[in-house]
Amino acid sequence: MSSTTPGTRPRVRAPELVGRGWLNTGGETIRVGDLRGRFVLLDFWTFCCINCLHVLDELRETEERFASELVVVGVHSPKFVHEADPDALAAAVERYGVAHPVLDDPDLVTWQAYTARAWPTLVLIDPEGYVVAQYAGEGHAHAISALLDDLVPQHREKGTLQPGDSPYVPPAVEPSDLRFPAKAVPVSRGDVEGVLVADAGHDEVVLLAAGSGGDDGAVLRRFAGFREPNGLCVLPEDVAAEVGYDVVVADTVAHRLVGLSLGTGETRVLAGDGEQWMQGDGVERLSSPWDVAWWGDRVWVAMAGVHQLWTLDPRTGVVEVAAGTTNEGLLDGPLAEAWFAQTSGLAADGERLWLADSETSSLRVVEPGPAGDLVVRTVVGSGLFDFGFRDGDVDQALLQHPLGVTVLPDGSVAVADTYNGAVRRHDPATGTLGTLASGLAEPSGAFVDGTDLVVVESTAHRLTRVRLDADVVATDGFSHTTQRPVTEVAAGLALTVTFTPPPGQKVDDRFGPPSQLLVESTPPGLIRSGGGRGTDLVRTIELDPHVGDGVLHVAARAASCDAHGGEGAACRMHQQDWGVPIRVVDGAPATLTLPLGGTD
Numbered sequence: 001m002s003s004t005t006p007g008t009r010p011r012v013r014a015p016e017l018v019g020r021g022w023l024n025t026g027g028e029t030i031r032v033g034d035l036r037g038r039f040v041l042l043d044f045w046t047f048c049c050i051n052c053l054h055v056l057d058e059l060r061e062t063e064e065r066f067a068s069e070l071v072v073v074g075v076h077s078p079k080f081v082h083e084a085d086p087d088a089l090a091a092a093v094e095r096y097g098v099a100h101p102v103l104d105d106p107d108l109v110t111w112q113a114y115t116a117r118a119w120p121t122l123v124l125i126d127p128e129g130y131v132v133a134q135y136a137g138e139g140h141a142h143a144i145s146a147l148l149d150d151l152v153p154q155h156r157e158k159g160t161l162q163p164g165d166s167p168y169v170p171p172a173v174e175p176s177d178l179r180f181p182a183k184a185v186p187v188s189r190g191d192v193e194g195v196l197v198a199d200a201g202h203d204e205v206v207l208l209a210a211g212s213g214g215d216d217g218a219v220l221r222r223f224a225g226f227r228e229p230n231g232l233c234v235l236p237e238d239v240a241a242e243v244g245y246d247v248v249v250a251d252t253v254a255h256r257l258v259g260l261s262l263g264t265g266e267t268r269v270l271a272g273d274g275e276q277w278m279q280g281d282g283v284e285r286l287s288s289p290w291d292v293a294w295w296g297d298r299v300w301v302a303m304a305g306v307h308q309l310w311t312l313d314p315r316t317g318v319v320e321v322a323a324g325t326t327n328e329g330l331l332d333g334p335l336a337e338a339w340f341a342q343t344s345g346l347a348a349d350g351e352r353l354w355l356a357d358s359e360t361s362s363l364r365v366v367e368p369g370p371a372g373d374l375v376v377r378t379v380v381g382s383g384l385f386d387f388g389f390r391d392g393d394v395d396q397a398l399l400q401h402p403l404g405v406t407v408l409p410d411g412s413v414a415v416a417d418t419y420n421g422a423v424r425r426h427d428p429a430t431g432t433l434g435t436l437a438s439g440l441a442e443p444s445g446a447f448v449d450g451t452d453l454v455v456v457e458s459t460a461h462r463l464t465r466v467r468l469d470a471d472v473v474a475t476d477g478f479s480h481t482t483q484r485p486v487t488e489v490a491a492g493l494a495l496t497v498t499f500t501p502p503p504g505q506k507v508d509d510r511f512g513p514p515s516q517l518l519v520e521s522t523p524p525g526l527i528r529s530g531g532g533r534g535t536d537l538v539r540t541i542e543l544d545p546h547v548g549d550g551v552l553h554v555a556a557r558a559a560s561c562d563a564h565g566g567e568g569a570a571c572r573m574h575q576q577d578w579g580v581p582i583r584v585v586d587g588a589p590a591t592l593t594l595p596l597g598g599t600d
Contacts, residue, residue, distance in 0.1 A: 011130045011131075012130060012131045013129055013130055013131075014032050014040070014123075014125040014129050014130065014131050015032075015110070015113035015114060016031060016032055016110075016113075017030060017031060017032055017042075017073070017075070017103050017110055018105075018109045018110050018113070019075070019103045019104045019105040019106070019107075019109065019110055020086070020104045020105070020106055020107075021086070021104045022101060022102065022103055022104065023089065023090060023093050023101070023102040023104065023171070024093065024098065024099075024100065024101050024102050024168050024169060024170065024171060025101045025167055025168070025169055026169035028167065028169075030073070030101055030103075030167055032125070032129060033129070034167075035071050035073075035125075035167075036127065036128070036129055036162075037127050037160065037161065037162030037163075037164065038069060038070065038071050038127055038161070038162065038163065038164060039066070039069055039070045039071070039124065039125065039126060039127060039148060039151070039152075039155075039161075040070070040071050040072075040073060040124070040125040041059075041062075041070060041071070041072045041073070041122060041123070041124050041125075041144065042073050042075050042114065042122065042123040042124075042125070043055060043056070043059065043072060043073070043074045043075065043120060043122055044075045044077055044111055044114070044116045044119065044120060044121040044122070044123070045074055045075070045076060045077075045119060045120050046076060046077060046078050046079045046080075046083055046119050047076070047078075047083055047088075047089065047092035047093075047095075047096065048079055048080055048083060048342075048358065048359065048401055048419075049079070049119045049120065049359075050288055050304050050305050050342050051119065051120055051137060051138050051305075051576075051577075052119050052120040053096060053288070054138050054276060054287075054288070054305065055120045055122070055138055055140075055141075056096055056097075056098060057253065058138065058139070058140075058141040058276075059072060059141055059144075060099075061141065061145075062141050062144055062145050062148075063099070063100065065145065066145075066148055066152070067166065068163035068164065068165075069148070069152050069161060069163050070148065071100070071101075071166055071167065072100040073100060073101050073102070073103060074093075074098055074100060074101070074102040074103065075102075075103045075105050075110050075111065075114075076089055076102055076103065076104055076105055077105045077106075077108045077110070077111035077116070077119075078105075078106060079119065079385075080387065080400060080401055080419050081387075081400065081419070081480055082400060082401065082418075082419035082420070082421075083419070084106040086104060088442070088459070089102075089104055090171070091180075091442075091459045093171070094171060094173060094201075095180045095200070095201060095459075099168060099170070100166065100168050101166075101167055101168055108485075112485060114131075114134075117136070117578055117580060117594060118136045118137065118576055118577070118578045118579075118594075120136070120137065120138070121134065121135070121136050122134065122135040122136075122140055122144065123135075124144060124147065126151065126155065126160075127155050127160045127161050127162070128155075128160050132147075132151070133147060133597075134595045134597075135574075135595065135596070135597040136576040136578070136594065136595055136596055136597065137574065137575050137576025137577070137596065137597075138278075138574075138575060138576070139278065139572060139573050139574045139575060140574060140597050142502065142572055143502035143505075143572070143574070143597060146502040146503045146504055146505070147502060147503055149503065150503045176461045177206075177217070177219050177461075178197060178199050178201070178202070178206065178217075178461045178462060178463075179199060179200070179201025179202045179461055180199075180200045180201035180458050180459065180461065181197050181198065181199050181200065181201075181206075181444075181456050181458060181461065181462075181463070182198040182199075182200045182228075182229070182230040182231070182403075182444050182445060182456065182458060183197075183198045183230060183231055183232050183291065183404065183444065183445035183456060184196065184197045184198070184232070184445060184446075184447055184454065184456050184463060185232045185233075185234055185447055186210075186447055186449065187207070187234055187246070187247070187262060189234075189237070189240070189246050189262050189263075190262070190263055191263070192207070192246075192262040192263060193210050194207045194208050194209050194210045194212070194220055195207070195208040195209075195210065195212040195213075195217065195447075195454070195463070196208075196232055196234070196247065196262075197456070197463070198229040198230050198231065198232050198249065198250075199222075199229070200228040200229060200230060200252070200458075201228075201461070202222075203224065203225075203226050203227055203228060203229070204222045204223060204224050204226060204229075205222075205223040205226060205229055205232070205247075205249055205260060206219055206221070206222050206223070207219070207220045207221040207222075207223075207262075208220065208463075211449075212454070212463055213449060213452065213454035213463045213464065213465040217462075217463060221265070223260060223265055223267070225258075225267055226249065226251045226254065226258065227251060227252070227253035227254040228251075228252050228253040228254075229249050229250060229251050229252060229258075230250050230252045230289075230290050230291060230344075231249070231250030231252075231289065231290055231291035231292040231293075231301075231302065231346075232247055232248075232249060232250070232292065233247065233248040233292035233293055233294055233299050234246060234247055234294075235247065235248065235294060235299075235314060236294065239314055239315070242314075242315060243259070243314045243315060244259075244261065245259035245260060245261045245266075245267075245268060246260060246261055246262045246263075247259070247260040247262065248260075248270065248292050248299050248312065248314070249267075249292075250289040250290055250291055250292045250301065250302075251272075251289070252288050252289060252290055252304075253288070254272070254274055255272045255274060255275065255276050255277065255285065255286045255287060255288065255289070255305075256269055256270075256271065256272035256273075256274060256286060256289075257269075257270040257271040257272060257286065257289060257292070257299075257301065257312055258270060259314075270312060270314070270317065271283075271284075271286060271312055271317075271319045272284075272285060272286040272289075273285055276288075276305065277305065277306060278573040278575070279326070279516075279557050279573050279575055280559075280573060283310070283319040283320065283321065284319075286301075286303065286305075286310075287303060287304075287305025287306045288303070288304045288305030289301050289302065289303055289304070289305075289310075290302045290303075290304035290342075290343065290344045290345075290403075291343070291344060291345050291346045291404075292312075292346065293346035293347060293348050293353070294348060295346075295348035295353050297313070298311045298312060298313045298314070299311065299312040299313075299314060300322065300346055300348075300353060302343040302344060302345065302346050302355065303324075303343070304342045304343055304344055304358075306324070306326045307324055307325075307326055307327065307328045307339065307340040307341055307342060307343070308321055308322075308323060308324030308325075308326060308340060308343075309321075309322045309323040309324055309335075309340065309343065309355075309366070310322055322335060323335035323336070323338055323340070323366065323374075323376065324338055324339065324340045325337065325338070325339060327339045327518065327520070327553070327555060327577070328340070328341050328342070328359065328384070328553075328555075328577050329341060329360070329383070329384060329520075329522070329553060330357070330360040330362060330378060330381060330382065330383050330384070332364075332375070332376050332377055332378055333375060333376060334369070334373060334374075334375055334376075335366070335373075335374050335375070335376060338375075338376040340355075340357055340364075340376075341357045341358070341359035341360040341362075341384060342357065342358045342359040343355050343356065343357050343358070344356055344357075344358040344402075344403040344404070344444075345358075345402065345403050345404040345405045345416065345445065346405065347405040347406055347407045347413070348407070349407040349411070349413075351367060351368055352365050352366065352367045353365065353366040353367075354405045354407065354413050355405065356402040356403060356404060356405045356415060356416070357381065357402075358401045358402060358403055358418070359384060359401070360381050360382075360383055360384055361381050361386070361387035361388075361398065361399045361400055361401055361402065362378055362379075362380055362381020362382075362399065362402075363378075363379045363380040363381065363399065363402065363405065363413070363415055363426060363433075364376060364377065364378045364379060364381070365377050365379060379394050379426065380394050380397045380398070380399055380426070380433055381399065383522060383551075384522075384551070384579055385551070385579065385581075386398075386479070386480070387399065387400045387401065387419075387479075387480055388400060388477055388478045388479035388480050389417075389420045389422070389475065389477030389478055390475070390476060390477040390478070390479060391424070391432070391433050391434050391435055391473070391474040391475050391476075391477065392432060392433065392474060393431060393432055393433075394426070394431050394432065394433055397432075397433035398477065398478075398479055399415065399417050399420065399424065400417060400418070400419040400420045401418050401419040402415050402416055402417045402418055402424075403416050403418040403443075403444040403445065404416030404418070404443065404444050404445035404446060404456070406445075406446045406447060406448065406453065408425070408448060408453070408468065409448060409468075411428065411429070412425055412426060412427045412428065413425070413426045413428070414426075414436065414446055414453055415433075416443040416444055416445055416446055416455070416456070417443070418442050418443055418444055418458075419442070420438070420477075421438060421439060421440045421441065421442065421443070422435055422436075422437060422438040422439075422440060422443070423435070423436045423437045423438075423440065423443055423446065423453065423455060423466060424436065425472050434472035434473060434474055435472065435473045435474070435475060436453070436466060436468075436470060436472055436473075437455070437466040437470065438473075440455060440457050440460075440464065441457040441458065441459040441460035442457065442458040442459040442460075443455045443456060443457055443458070444456050444458045446466075448468070449465075451467065451468055451469060452465045452466065452467060452468060453465070453466045453467075453468050454466075485581070486549070486581045486582065486583050487580060487581065487582050487583070487592065488582070488583050488584075488585040488588040488589070489543070489582050489583070489584060489585070489588050489589060489590070489592055490543075490584070490585070490586070490587070490588050490589065490590040491542065491543045491544070491545045491584050491586075492540070492541075492542055492543075492590055493530075493540070493541045493542075493543055493590060493591070493592055494538070494539075494540055494541075494590060494591045494592070495519065495530075495538070495539045495540075495541055495552075495554070495591075495592050495593075495594070496537065496538050496539075496591065496592070496593045496594070497517060497537040497538075497554070497556040497593075497594050497595075497596050498537075498593060498594070498595050498596060498597075499515070499537060499556075499558045499574065499596040499597055500597065501560035502560060502572075504562065504563055505560040505561060505562055505563055505572070506560060506561065506563045507558070507559070507560055507561075513535035514558060514559045514560070515535055515536070515537050515556070515557065515558040515559070516533065516534070516535055516555075516556070516557050516558075517533070517534055517535070517536065517537050517539060517554070517555070517556050518532070518533045518553075518554070518555040518556075519531050519532065519539055519541060519552065519553070519554055520532075520552075520553040521550050521551065521552055521553060522550055522551045522553065523547060523550055525544060525547050526543055526544055526547045526550035526552075526582075526584075527541060527542070527543060527544070528542040528543065528544050529541070529542040530542055537556060537558065537596075543582075543584050544584070545584045545586075547584070548583060548584055549581075549582070549583050549584075550581075550582060551579050551580065551581050551582070552578070552579070552580045552582055552592075553577070553578070553579055554577070554578040554580065554594060555575075555576070555577045555578075556575065556576060556578075556594070556596050557573060557574065557575035557576075557596075558573075558574050558575075558596060558597075559571055559572065559573050559574075560572055560574070574596055574597050575596075576596055578594055580592070580594070
């Protein structure tokens with residue numbers, strides 16, 4: 001149903017919220033009509049997605065500021081099979097501190113009703129139940145706040161705004177020594193000996209007694225002052241003595257690298273100013289560093305938020321981008337040209353650095369190439385939307401969102417296959433993948449302790465021992481491709497990314513083009529012409545009908561600045577990557593519009 005005022009576009013009535021059930025409501029079902037009289041912001045997310053996690057954080061200030069006028073509703077529309085598990089979703093809602101109602105949308109019914117095409121997507125509904133704005137990607141919290149600053153007084157004057165309490169009901173949480181631990185490493189430094197754990201759910205790094213891994217992990221000490229830490233790197237003793245700290249912590253949500261002295265408990269910020277890196281920023285800002293590892297003569301950093309590998313030299317403090325273009329995907333080759341996808345686990349082995357790329361469900365390696373320069377090679381994995389649980393030859397094997405890698409004493413590599421609840425074992429000598437253990441609760445990291453592999457079971461809030469001499473099992477398992485609606489398009493396609501500056505801001509091109517658009521495809525041959533990078537948000541693309549099916553990879557960004565200009569004027573970056581499944585069909589629409597942000 002729509003309503004029209006002469007001279008305006010039709011107003012679209014917000015579709016109903018339909019799904020399997022609700023979280024954070026005390027068991028109550030919420031309908032769009034129940035929220036009439038308040039603004040509603042729908043946040044379409046999936047808990048694997050780092051961009052979605054960024055949006056959860058950036059919306060918190062808006063939620064608090066408009067607590068009486070605005071209800072935020074998370075709509076969880078999963079990418080991976082594991083994310084459709086209701087228990088896994090409940091754990092994720094707790095893990096990431098989601099303090100608003102969440103609709104469980106496992107079949108993407110509400111996702112399709114609102115024509116979402118990307119994680120995350122934000123949709124603003126006014127107090128009369130009409131859609132007034134839609135945004136894709138990160139960086140829109142200020143735009144939503146500015147829009148509400150305009151619309152709240154209008155609806156208050158009309159009498160359509162009826163402020164009220166949120167329907168949010170916090171879940172009960174059972175206390176535990178560890179809460180959603182992420183990684184763990186053994187430490188022996190001076191008088192300090194034990195197992196160091198990145199205890200993300202408690203925002204702490206925890207020292208457990210030596211030999212921990214099971215129910216014997218007595219807590220010796222807690223180091224506070226972090227925000228969801230994930231990775232831990234124990235520096236070589238000579239380096240630690242020189243720089244004055246022992247451990248580098250990937251302080252993920254704080255967007256920092258932190259040095260921790262085990263003896264004194266003192267911490268120091270090594271990199272990052274606490275603000276998230278956005279396009280145009282330098283290395284003084286980071287974006288969700290997820291893991292850290294010592295390789296060569298420095299610390300390597302899995303910069304999950306921007307799909308790159310960075311390095312930190314502890315001796316000089318120099319931070320550099322080492323690999324990746326910030327494009328999300330699976331592309332091998334020289335470090336500067338490679339594409340990564342939310343790298344979440346690192347492990348060094350001589351001349352090689354193993355890594356787990358979670359969003360492409362892949363095991364990859366950085367190693368010397370034929371010319372001696374470092375290159376990236378994919379061992380297991382094929383792309384952003386293909387995953388599963390299959391052993392055998394690596395070219396047929398499948399993983400599901402792995403978060404950790406560990407080099408084993410025999411030269412093989414253990415993979416924390418997180419969403420399959422398993423530890424997989426890759427043998428480089430035979431080129432095969434097998435299963436070492438299964439039935440685990442979101443394993444996210446591991447370390448070797450004698451004849452055992454100590455595994456971090458994140459959603460079981462514990463460390464668990466797995467025998468390294470256990471038989472490696474081979475299974476056919478399953479394969480899966482993320483099922484999202486396929487868009488039928490004509491071979492000659494006009495692509496438009498729409499963007500409207502927030503109220504009070506304007507597009508400012510005084511210092512160069514304010515926007516950028518990158519278009520690629522999988523397979524690469526799908527695009528005959530019109531691919532590549534440019535500054536216009538409108539692009540004509542010629543597709544090959546003989547290729548037929550594929551995915552358009554579209555990355556867009558646009559900058560807006562305060563309209564008044566002058567000293568103190570603020571500029572903002574809006575950015576999003578889309579992976580749009582398409583099929584070339586005669587007679588299909590010759591246009592494709594993707595909303596980066598703006599009002600309807």
